[in-house]
Amino acid sequence: MFMGYSLGELGSIFAMQAFAGLILFSVFVLMALGLAIIFGQMGVINMAHGEFMILGAYMTYMTSHIFQTYIPGAYPVYFFVAMAVAFIVSGAAGLATEWLLIRHLYARPLDTLLATWGLSLIMQQAFRSIFGAREVGVELPQWMMGALPVTDVIEVQINGLFVMGLTLIITGAVALLLYRSRWGLQVRAVVANRTMSGAAGIDTRRVDRLTFGLGCGIAGIAGSAFTMIGSTGPTAGQLYIVDTFLVVVFGGAQSLLGTIFSAFTISQSQSTLEFFLTGSMAKVLTLLLVIGLLMLRPQGLFVLKVRR
Amino acid sequence: MWNPTNKKLDLELVGFALIALLILVVLPLSVDAFRLNLVGKYLTYAFVAVGLVLCWGYTGILSLGQGVFFGLGGYCMAMFLKLEASSVANTKIQSTPGIPDFMDWNQLTELPFFWVPFKSLPFALFAVIAVPAIAAFILSFAMFKRRVGGVYFAIITQAVAAVLTILIIGRQGYTGGINGITDLRTLLGWDIRTDGAKYILYFVCCVLLLGSMFLARFVLSSKLGRLLVAIRDKEDRVRFSGYSVGDFKIFIFCLASAIAAVGGAMFSLQVGFMSPSFVGIVPSIEMVIFCAVGGRHSLVGAVIGTLIVNWAKTSFSETFPELWLFAMGGLFIAVVLAFPRGLAGLFTDQILPLIKRVGMRTGALPKPAPAE
Numbered sequence: 001m002f003m004g005y006s007l008g009e010l011g012s013i014f015a016m017q018a019f020a021g022l023i024l025f026s027v028f029v030l031m032a033l034g035l036a037i038i039f040g041q042m043g044v045i046n047m048a049h050g051e052f053m054i055l056g057a058y059m060t061y062m063t064s065h066i067f068q069t070y071i072p073g074a075y076p077v078y079f080f081v082a083m084a085v086a087f088i089v090s091g092a093a094g095l096a097t098e099w100l101l102i103r104h105l106y107a108r109p110l111d112t113l114l115a116t117w118g119l120s121l122i123m124q125q126a127f128r129s130i131f132g133a134r135e136v137g138v139e140l141p142q143w144m145m146g147a148l149p150v151t152d153v154i155e156v157q158i159n160g161l162f163v164m165g166l167t168l169i170i171t172g173a174v175a176l177l178l179y180r181s182r183w184g185l186q187v188r189a190v191v192a193n194r195t196m197s198g199a200a201g202i203d204t205r206r207v208d209r210l211t212f213g214l215g216c217g218i219a220g221i222a223g224s225a226f227t228m229i230g231s232t233g234p235t236a237g238q239l240y241i242v243d244t245f246l247v248v249v250f251g252g253a254q255s256l257l258g259t260i261f262s263a264f265t266i267s268q269s270q271s272t273l274e275f276f277l278t279g280s281m282a283k284v285l286t287l288l289l290v291i292g293l294l295m296l297r298p299q300g301l302f303v304l305k306v307r308r
Numbered sequence: 309m310w311n312p313t314n315k316k317l318d319l320e321l322v323g324f325a326l327i328a329l330l331i332l333v334v335l336p337l338s339v340d341a342f343r344l345n346l347v348g349k350y351l352t353y354a355f356v357a358v359g360l361v362l363c364w365g366y367t368g369i370l371s372l373g374q375g376v377f378f379g380l381g382g383y384c385m386a387m388f389l390k391l392e393a394s395s396v397a398n399t400k401i402q403s404t405p406g407i408p409d410f411m412d413w414n415q416l417t418e419l420p421f422f423w424v425p426f427k428s429l430p431f432a433l434f435a436v437i438a439v440p441a442i443a444a445f446i447l448s449f450a451m452f453k454r455r456v457g458g459v460y461f462a463i464i465t466q467a468v469a470a471v472l473t474i475l476i477i478g479r480q481g482y483t484g485g486i487n488g489i490t491d492l493r494t495l496l497g498w499d500i501r502t503d504g505a506k507y508i509l510y511f512v513c514c515v516l517l518l519g520s521m522f523l524a525r526f527v528l529s530s531k532l533g534r535l536l537v538a539i540r541d542k543e544d545r546v547r548f549s550g551y552s553v554g555d556f557k558i559f560i561f562c563l564a565s566a567i568a569a570v571g572g573a574m575f576s577l578q579v580g581f582m583s584p585s586f587v588g589i590v591p592s593i594e595m596v597i598f599c600a601v602g603g604r605h606s607l608v609g610a611v612i613g614t615l616i617v618n619w620a621k622t623s624f625s626e627t628f629p630e631l632w633l634f635a636m637g638g639l640f641i642a643v644v645l646a647f648p649r650g651l652a653g654l655f656t657d658q659i660l661p662l663i664k665r666v667g668m669r670t671g672a673l674p675k676p677a678p679a680e
Contacts, residue, residue: 039459043459045459045462045463101641101645104645105644105645108644108648109458109459110368110370110458110459110462111644111648112644113370113372113459113462114593114596114597114600114640114643114644115640115641115644115645117593117640118636118637118638118639118640118641118644119637119640119641120637121633121634121636121637121640122633122634122637122638122641124633125630125633125634125637126634128630129630238589242466242467242470242589245463245466245467246463246467249460249463249464278478280474280475280477280478281478283471283474284471284474284475284478287467287470287471288471290467291464291467291468291471294456294460294464295450295451295454295456298451298454298455298456298460
């Protein structure tokens, strides 16, 4: 498969594909972060996670419209406002979901899977009824368009760079929250031993709710970032959800590092393979690879060693 | 939860008899040929639901990829029918006569090697069961021997469903792509598209479904069935008692998949095509909800649930296509939150005590009864 390319060309191809893979990686990390902290904390797989992301994307779309119509002067910075709106709306929706739905089902993790799938169907149809079945895109502000030339054959898109930077910041913030805040301490305690944390006076129910809200809020930010590199439709969340599940499961549920590492592996192998094979075969091979590796390490790459 | 007293088992038999009465006598007499064919299509999904009762309801293995096995069974049957429909005489306008039309469109000039054995009906019928069962065996062996279970297994089956769909759509020269295998005409020269043939196929489907239900009942009421419930409720304790939990889970998963595959094959025969839209994530999880609505612990309930949900889906999406997704989503949530044991659970918990109080004899129950 390397026939017909010179060494220099191959290097550039790999660099370009690696960059495309890095953008995919950023989207995976942003989506998987929320899912991973929810799964790690409560053992709940949120099938509606993709829809919370799309909710964030639609919020960004609406904010960009409002800025365009009423305050066009501030358009270059609309994205930061949009991100905050997306976080708050998706997070609030997440809190409501936890209160109405999830908290009744903690004892039955498989049933949460079905119930959140039902929720995702409802959300998809709601998006379709409100925003229409057609895909919508936002207009990027001027400074985010274009590409930076690195060498004469390699160039990188600015919006891609922006999404990567954003991923870095969000990941850092989550890590900081998890390892340096009181909430993070409580989360880690509950993950390690729920019963003992309850006995030690931690309100586990409250920690659960906050975690779920935060996870959904991060999904909202992911959706917001998603509008930078693609268009949004009512069912766009479904496209990424299986990959995201695999990222979380592959990485090991309770490990932030594992999530990042597995997102990196999956996105890089997919985008590199995509160049040499067709897109669908690349995806098939990547998924099969992950399933195969999961057989070797059933609990994921990075396992938290706790006694249960 | 499992209490196989004789009286309860009798109730299940009464339910079986009522289902047999409904699908073999009442429906064929009361609906026209088109609607009956539709019911036949729903009944093919009921095979999957019966399989899910075995592996999900009784053993606690939630598979979100049963569409894979339904689809594999259906594709095996459809490949045979397609080869028969693309005889040299029927396809002489193609650049390569004698191969299926979609292969010709994709510039294939000879039959791929894995299609060749499907020229024989005995092999195709064997493959309908064997291919999905082997696939299920490989998957479940790899997972259950490594003690992957619960949510992890559900996610992986879902990924498998995604992989197979992408593969079928991506390799359209070999599989017919997104349109699937269409335009199936005859079975050994017998035209399956006529109303008469559809009647006969409907009854074949009913008999096979009832057969699968009796097989499932046989498994569940045996000692093995009790062990499966034990695995569902306390897997570790069963393992510590010296049983090889993985082997039992592999067996029941393969059985459930084989039953689903029979449904897929009947689907190809009755509906006349097979496509990736019955393989992927969405149809697979819909099949789980059929089972959940009817009652995951009840063979009778699963069949009734499948019929009701599909009937509602057809009539809803004819009149209010927008509302259907809301209704479906609501159904998922309501069943899981309020009635985890489905219609059958509702029947045993609410209606049965009521009937008993009124003083009717349990032998003359008017409605189907659940397994528990």
